[in-house]
Amino acid sequence: MLFPEKEIALKDGRSACLRSPATEDAAEMLAYLKDCASETHFILREPEECTETPEQEAAYLERVSTSDTSVMIVCSVGQEIAGNCQLSFHNRSRIRHRAEIAIALRQKYWGLGIGTTMFREMIALAQARGVTQLELGFVEGNARARGLYEKMGFRIVFYHPNAFRLKDGTLLGEYWMIREL
Numbered sequence: 001m002l003f004p005e006k007e008i009a010l011k012d013g014r015s016a017c018l019r020s021p022a023t024e025d026a027a028e029m030l031a032y033l034k035d036c037a038s039e040t041h042f043i044l045r046e047p048e049e050c051t052e053t054p055e056q057e058a059a060y061l062e063r064v065s066t067s068d069t070s071v072m073i074v075c076s077v078g079q080e081i082a083g084n085c086q087l088s089f090h091n092r093s094r095i096r097h098r099a100e101i102a103i104a105l106r107q108k109y110w111g112l113g114i115g116t117t118m119f120r121e122m123i124a125l126a127q128a129r130g131v132t133q134l135e136l137g138f139v140e141g142n143a144r145a146r147g148l149y150e151k152m153g154f155r156i157v158f159y160h161p162n163a164f165r166l167k168d169g170t171l172l173g174e175y176w177m178i179r180e181l
Contacts, residue, residue, distance in 0.1 A: 001065070001068060002071075003020045004019075005020075010114065017076045020074070021065070022065075023061050025074065026058035026061060027054045029061065029084075030050060030054060030057050041166055042142040046167070064086070083104060083105035085101065085102070089129060096130075097130070098135055099126050101126075101135070103115055116148065120152075132180060134181065137176050159175055159176075161173045
């Protein structure tokens, strides 16, 4: 599913572009994903687990852009990918009313309004599709993410203890949140 390109103003006065990723973005997407995984342990994988080739990433981006059950937005500031957000829909009748949302941003772009803007766009897309409940998970201790999600109307409904094990052996839980539309 494609997202129409849209210019946005960041809190620091710069402009950014929200758009669907293209297959030509594959190498930059891989660098972005590795950067995000390096900057925080709140991402679902370690940097060394970002092992996709540019060809594999391009194929994935193509699948997302042609899918009727997924939409991805990337936010570009200049020539750099600052963040991305993905919404995944369900086709089965019993869970068609639900969709999952996920987001990540490079640290240097935190606090500029990108996350809030991408969430607003995804909420609008979900509503247009008839979704009545958005769902997401976040790693215990990720106060910035929790703040964004609560600001966007999500509430905690479940805690999964010991859901993540860090390299040093630390176990962290995962919170699941929903937002009714």
